[in-house]
Amino acid sequence: MQLLHVKMSEKLQLWPWGVALPLGAVGWWLFRRPGRYFTWQELTTTNTGLANVPSLADRLRLMIMARQVLDPLREVAGPLTVTSAFRSGKVNEAVDGAGGDCHGGPGCSQHTVGYGVDVVPHDMTADQLAGLIRSGGAGDLPLYQVIGYSYTNHLHLGFNPGWNPETQTGDRGRTQYKWKTRSGYEDWSP
Numbered sequence: 001m002q003l004l005h006v007k008m009s010e011k012l013q014l015w016p017w018g019v020a021l022p023l024g025a026v027g028w029w030l031f032r033r034p035g036r037y038f039t040w041q042e043l044t045t046t047n048t049g050l051a052n053v054p055s056l057a058d059r060l061r062l063m064i065m066a067r068q069v070l071d072p073l074r075e076v077a078g079p080l081t082v083t084s085a086f087r088s089g090k091v092n093e094a095v096d097g098a099g100g101d102c103h104g105g106p107g108c109s110q111h112t113v114g115y116g117v118d119v120v121p122h123d124m125t126a127d128q129l130a131g132l133i134r135s136g137g138a139g140d141l142p143l144y145q146v147i148g149y150s151y152t153n154h155l156h157l158g159f160n161p162g163w164n165p166e167t168q169t170g171d172r173g174r175t176q177y178k179w180k181t182r183s184g185y186e187d188w189s190p
């Protein structure tokens, strides 16, 4: 009876590890990178020298955006250099991002919640990449905005998780295409 008692208590002491270790391994496997082709380092890069650490919720949004937008685009368009994805409020303020030091909400850059990403394609121009997106060549990507920048040759991609911040409606709506020059935004038909 005494022996049985000891064995039972040993089992009881072992079970948290028996659960925690496999769960930890699965969690590590799922979170080791945000997308198939993209690393956490790429999606948190900044040249401001400021801390740029996403919260768990920001990371989950980055993962959704990477898997629904960046990965499918990478498969078709080839390598993409991410010049900016997640931005902390301070980083967003330092790069003159919309809304400055903010975290989501009206007028605040989608970069601050992990739903905005700037990319430079290797194998084509930004203009050609936008044309590829518009033609549906990379599938029906859930994008709210595609903005081409005349002076840096990068594309800003604004993820639309099912909420259109422009119309304040819950549908994905139509992707807006804009062309940004030093003097402002123009409608664009890449």
Ligand SMILES: [Zn+2]
Binding pocket: 084, 111, 116, 117, 118, 155, 156, 157
């Ligand atoms: Zn951007």
